[in-house]
Amino acid sequence: MHRFFKITRQSQNSRARLGEITTPHGVIQTPVFMPVGTQGTVKAMRPDELAQMGAEIILGNTYHLYLRPGHELIKKQGGLHKFMNWPGPILTDSGGYQVFSLGKDPEDRQGARSDANLNSTRTTKLARITEEGVYFQSHIDGQEHLMTPELSIEIQRALGADILMVFDDCTPYPATLGETRKSMERSLKWEERSLVEFRGGDSGNKNLFAIVQGGMYPELRKECFERLMEMGKFSGFAMGGLSVGEPINQMYELADYTGSLIPNDYPRYLMGVGMPADLVTCVDYGIDLFDCVIPTRNARNGMLFTVDGFIYIKQAQFAEDERPIDPSCVCYTCRNYSRAYLRHLHLAKELLSSVLSTLHNLHYYLNLIRDMRTAIVADRYPEFKKEFLERISS
Amino acid sequence: MHRFFKITRQSQNSRARLGEITTPHGVIQTPVFMPVGTQGTVKAMRPDELAQMGAEIILGNTYHLYLRPGHELIKKQGGLHKFMNWPGPILTDSGGYQVFSLGKDPEDRQGARSDANLNSTRTTKLARITEEGVYFQSHIDGQEHLMTPELSIEIQRALGADILMVFDDCTPYPATLGETRKSMERSLKWEERSLVEFRGGDSGNKNLFAIVQGGMYPELRKECFERLMEMGKFSGFAMGGLSVGEPINQMYELADYTGSLIPNDYPRYLMGVGMPADLVTCVDYGIDLFDCVIPTRNARNGMLFTVDGFIYIKQAQFAEDERPIDPSCVCYTCRNYSRAYLRHLHLAKELLSSVLSTLHNLHYYLNLIRDMRTAIVADRYPEFKKEFLERISS
Numbered sequence: 001m002h003r004f005f006k007i008t009r010q011s012q013n014s015r016a017r018l019g020e021i022t023t024p025h026g027v028i029q030t031p032v033f034m035p036v037g038t039q040g041t042v043k044a045m046r047p048d049e050l051a052q053m054g055a056e057i058i059l060g061n062t063y064h065l066y067l068r069p070g071h072e073l074i075k076k077q078g079g080l081h082k083f084m085n086w087p088g089p090i091l092t093d094s095g096g097y098q099v100f101s102l103g104k105d106p107e108d109r110q111g112a113r114s115d116a117n118l119n120s121t122r123t124t125k126l127a128r129i130t131e132e133g134v135y136f137q138s139h140i141d142g143q144e145h146l147m148t149p150e151l152s153i154e155i156q157r158a159l160g161a162d163i164l165m166v167f168d169d170c171t172p173y174p175a176t177l178g179e180t181r182k183s184m185e186r187s188l189k190w191e192e193r194s195l196v197e198f199r200g201g202d203s204g205n206k207n208l209f210a211i212v213q214g215g216m217y218p219e220l221r222k223e224c225f226e227r228l229m230e231m232g233k234f235s236g237f238a239m240g241g242l243s244v245g246e247p248i249n250q251m252y253e254l255a256d257y258t259g260s261l262i263p264n265d266y267p268r269y270l271m272g273v274g275m276p277a278d279l280v281t282c283v284d285y286g287i288d289l290f291d292c293v294i295p296t297r298n299a300r301n302g303m304l305f306t307v308d309g310f311i312y313i314k315q316a317q318f319a320e321d322e323r324p325i326d327p328s329c330v331c332y333t334c335r336n337y338s339r340a341y342l343r344h345l346h347l348a349k350e351l352l353s354s355v356l357s358t359l360h361n362l363h364y365y366l367n368l369i370r371d372m373r374t375a376i377v378a379d380r381y382p383e384f385k386k387e388f389l390e391r392i393s394s
Numbered sequence: 395m396h397r398f399f400k401i402t403r404q405s406q407n408s409r410a411r412l413g414e415i416t417t418p419h420g421v422i423q424t425p426v427f428m429p430v431g432t433q434g435t436v437k438a439m440r441p442d443e444l445a446q447m448g449a450e451i452i453l454g455n456t457y458h459l460y461l462r463p464g465h466e467l468i469k470k471q472g473g474l475h476k477f478m479n480w481p482g483p484i485l486t487d488s489g490g491y492q493v494f495s496l497g498k499d500p501e502d503r504q505g506a507r508s509d510a511n512l513n514s515t516r517t518t519k520l521a522r523i524t525e526e527g528v529y530f531q532s533h534i535d536g537q538e539h540l541m542t543p544e545l546s547i548e549i550q551r552a553l554g555a556d557i558l559m560v561f562d563d564c565t566p567y568p569a570t571l572g573e574t575r576k577s578m579e580r581s582l583k584w585e586e587r588s589l590v591e592f593r594g595g596d597s598g599n600k601n602l603f604a605i606v607q608g609g610m611y612p613e614l615r616k617e618c619f620e621r622l623m624e625m626g627k628f629s630g631f632a633m634g635g636l637s638v639g640e641p642i643n644q645m646y647e648l649a650d651y652t653g654s655l656i657p658n659d660y661p662r663y664l665m666g667v668g669m670p671a672d673l674v675t676c677v678d679y680g681i682d683l684f685d686c687v688i689p690t691r692n693a694r695n696g697m698l699f700t701v702d703g704f705i706y707i708k709q710a711q712f713a714e715d716e717r718p719i720d721p722s723c724v725c726y727t728c729r730n731y732s733r734a735y736l737r738h739l740h741l742a743k744e745l746l747s748s749v750l751s752t753l754h755n756l757h758y759y760l761n762l763i764r765d766m767r768t769a770i771v772a773d774r775y776p777e778f779k780k781e782f783l784e785r786i787s788s
Contacts, residue, residue, distance in 0.1 A: 044745040069738040077734055085730045336479045340471055344463040351438040354745050
């Protein structure tokens with residue numbers, strides 16, 4: 001039914017599964033973690049470094065590339081793959097999130113739009129939401145732009161994305177049931193317009209994912225999913241509006257529940273999540289795709305992942321520590337550098353600090369995904385998950 | 395006589411020559427360009443990237459590494475080579491220049507100490523010079539330190555440098571004959587103390603270079619060189635106090651003249667120079683070693699070298715330019731990226747901009763050195779120089 005996605009192995013004692021997604025730029029294995037390449041580059045990484053450490057697909061940001069250097073320019077340059085020299089698959093977000101979170105760290109996916117209200121036309125600090133779309137000011141030059149579902153799809157098509165995302169309305173947190181429903185209804189209208197635009201234009205053999213909204217309300221998540229399913233032509237389903245400030249257990253419950261709504265033969269994508277424990281936990285719910293800036297952004301801030309958690313490399317205890325970040329890690333950084341050296345680079349604000357730290361953290365995430373796949377093959381995912389969560393909290 | 399240095403080919407129609415310098419960490423070919431690794435890293439470069447593009451020796455900064463992370467720490471970590479994962483030779487400067495240029499860009503070698511006067515004890519903004527040495531304030535935490543010839547050698551030894559430099563007094567520009575002589579006399583005393591310290595301690599099979607000072611006065615350059623030669627135990631001679639703000643032709647004349655003083659069987663090192671045309675010109679004077687931050691610092695500022703000069707990548711004319719920086723260049727950057735993409739990265743202040751631009755500029759310098767060596771082998775250095783200078787000025 002969905003040649004795009006094929007389950008290659010289903011755990012017997014968990015909802016975790018292995019799958020394959022076939023895109024115009026190659027086949028990817030799931031579960032998968034997508035490094036974030038906001039501005040046409042995964043920060044500090046050469047594409048060949050990404051490929052060497054096993055990255056299979058990366059995420060590009062529609063909002064940022066639309067504003068700079070512009071999607072038309074990238075299209076003329078042969079598309080985003082050629083422009084940034086990444087030959088593998090690319091998923092683009094829709095810009096729906098970013099148009100609300102302007103003026104913040106472009107990589108910050110937390111706590112956006114806390115000043116929003118949910119009247120039919122509501123205003124955030126820099127964005128104004130109407131039925132037509134979102135008026136927003138560029139964070140670069142202050143110019144006003146209007147982002148619509150149609151424009152978002154046009155941009156993603158110009159970029160040449162392999163997987164496109166619908167344009168949706170990001171429900172703020174916290175929000176009442178009534179506010180959340182209003183936001184969800186808008187999302188459903190915009191998602192349908194995204195689908196119409198996607199099917200009306202020349203989208204080749206690209207694929208469009210829907211986004212299930214509904215905030216913190218399971219009944220709205222269910223209704224939203226069912227109405228999206230009725231639209232009938234999506235290649236996969238994402239879960240939006242999670243990891244926006246709610247308690248972690250509530251996030252897990254909603255990911256678990258929403259994941260259970262989506263039939264097995266569709267890929268499930270949990271957007272913007274998360275920490276290693278989140279990935280390990282949510283793969284158990286049958287979730288297949290993840291993206292997050294944590295490994296890259298936190299690398300630049302000196303938070304480095306280890307087999308039993310993470311360390312802050314700036315701490316004085318590492319000043320003369322000759323060990324690598326993680327003695328069990330085989331990444332380029334751990335094979336060649338001590339904590340003492342990495343601490344020095346971090347304190348000296350050297351560019352190589354970002355390079356070596358990002359290399360390590362992304363390798364950690366991609367290796368964690370490989371470990372999860374191995375556990376699924378061995379039909380011991382629940383044991384793997386238990387051991388992992390115990391180890392990092394010990 | 396000097397097993398350390400061997401001339402392997404002498405041009406018949408120029409003073410340009412090929413040589414070999416044997417160090418504890420390998421043999422290097424001269425003429426050679428040394429990328430600058432100020433804080434224990436050539437900015438934005440992995441050491442394997444440097445090796446791949448043909449870097450044979452790098453320069454480390456005594457001043458910076460003394461202040462952070464400290465030479466004792468690096469020594470305990472096994473020395474600078476191991477600490478920074480660079481297996482090849484390292485030359486360290488003495489810190490003599492940096493103690494006067496604090497509070498400026500650590501890579502800025504231009505225009506230091508213009509506020510200096512040359513009384514027996516003179517004071518710059520952050521440094522106070524006495525016969526004993528230089529009192530200076532750390533640019534990191536404001537603490538006062540005293541740098542002496544003895545301490546400089548001790549630091550360089552702790553770092554494990556293959557080639558050490560004497561601690562000298564950097565003559566400001568401009569300076570009168572009397573001021574320059576006073577500064578030169580101080581340099582000679584400090585260089586002799588450096589030599590005593592070097593020979594008194596355990597310096598293994600390391601080598602110490604003297605620095606010929608004398609400002610803009612050929613007669614002082616001559617006297618300085620002769621008195622250094624009488625000290626008798628240096629492995630090579632550097633020219634200091636050039637490219638400090640004087641007209642370029644004056645720099646050339648002094649490099650030419652000072653180079654002619656140094657016997658053929660010693661390596662000649664022109665410190666802190668320079669632009670590509672400077673290297674091509676000064677190799678013709680029989681100069682063998684160069685270091686400069688221009689390729690790395692200017693890369694980060696978007697100045698990229700090409701076969702006929704350079705471009706500023708931020709210019710609007712490159713917005714949709716699909717060509718590489720230089721169509722004749724075979725570096726990783728030019729094989730994979732367009733000017734349009736590099737301009738985008740530069741404007742977006744992406745880390746990868748520094749990585750790709752530094753890769754290209756260093757490759758350009760190292761390739762230029764290879765071209766010079768080829769011309770020397772073919773006994774056509776004068777023609778090579780003429781063609782090069784005509785091409786970049788056209």
